[in-house]
Amino acid sequence: MAELITVDDPDDPRLGDYTGLTDVALRRRREPAEGLFIAEGEKVIRRAAAAGYAMRSMLLSAKWTDVMRDVIDEATAPVYLVAPELAERVTGYHVHRGALASMQREPLPDVRTLLAPASGDVRRVAVFEDIVDHANLGAAFRNAAALGVDAVLLTPRCADPLYRRAVKVSMGSVFHVPWTRFGSWPDDAGLLGAAGFTTAALCLSDRSITLDELVGRRYEKLALVFGTEGDGLTPEALVAADEHVRIPMDAGVDSLNVAAASAVAFYATRLTSG
Secondary structure, three states: OOOEEEOOOOOOHHHHHHOOOOOHHHHHHHHHHHOEEEEEOHHHHHHHHHOOOOEEEEEEEHHHOOOOHHHHHHOOOOEEEEOHHHHHHHHOOOOOOOEEEEEEOOOOOOHHHHHOHHHOOOOEEEEEOOOOOHHHHHHHHHHHHHOOOOEEEEOOOOOOOOOHHHHHHHOOHHHOOOEEEOOOOOHHHHHHHHOOOEEEEEOOOOOOEEHHHHHHOOOOOEEEEEOEOOOEOOHHHHHHOOEEEEOOOOOOOOOOOHHHHHHHHHHHHOOOOO
């Protein structure tokens, strides 16, 4: 059972994992470097623990101790009990869910390892190029988990899926979809072809086929590549892709945001039994 420790000093060094959670630039530097990420809310904490991530500590307001009692009983990390006002001073925002946990990151697998047959039957992959909005990335991970995507690959400049907001928006789906980062992009795009994947870039171009046409080609192993909302995919990524694919639009709309586009593409290309 975890030790329950009441803390009343916002500068207590034991709360260091939780300081400045609203400072994105700070967290981008600290969390990967220190090997931690923050899970927020009862469901997300439970899903992170169920996925095998080790807990460094929990930060709870007193009224959440009963709700989290079974988690506390199973944890070996310290649990810090704080007043809501103190939690807000430490984190920089009102922690209305009342429960935070600092979790230990796991090493990311190599791209080749993730795509290899030993990793399981990986036939549908999502590639996100330079998506920097944490909410969009979290939503895309949730779509991937719900719609049959076997793995997610991120380019080096992509946002951190384990950043608090991305985890929260994904409802913990980032813990259940295998993912990793390319070491270099698009130089490493060839790893997809080497693993037997056809790469399909979601874009508007002169050579784009419709999403229905892509589905009709019945590719056994397919990697769907998505770019940023503003600029779309880089020219280099477009050159590296085997197919260019568009989602037909009505009423003068030329595109969807990346979260919506990924949901449409994942659903259309999902593998069904029989």
